[in-house]
Amino acid sequence: MRKSYLRRVLIAFDQLLNVVFLNGSEHQTISGRVGYKALTTGKKRWCCAEKIINTLFFLDKDHCKSSIYSPKEKDKDK
Numbered sequence: 001m002r003k004s005y006l007r008r009v010l011i012a013f014d015q016l017l018n019v020v021f022l023n024g025s026e027h028q029t030i031s032g033r034v035g036y037k038a039l040t041t042g043k044k045r046w047c048c049a050e051k052i053i054n055t056l057f058f059l060d061k062d063h064c065k066s067s068i069y070s071p072k073e074k075d076k077d078k
Contacts, residue, residue: 031057035064 011029018024024033031053037046050064057063 029067031064031067032069035062035066035068039065039068 014029014031015026018028018030018033019026022030022033024030028036034046034049034053037043038050054063060066
């Protein structure tokens with residue numbers, strides 16, 4: 001099923017903010033970058049940011065860690 005237009009626009013905006021403010025990859029959302037950094041570095045700032053984002057997205061368990069992978073990579077695992 002195709003993602004809705006609004007959802008795709010919001011994801012694109014999220015990716016833009018990741019590039020502008022966090023100097024991240026254009027293919028990654030802020031949640032994905034925070035999840036990756038918290039997982040690989042274990043630094044307090046990334047872990048705190050992960051807790052905050054996961055709290056905001058409380059319906060999605062481990063939102064940041066599940067956002068590390070692109071939707072194409074998630075589909076490969078199924």
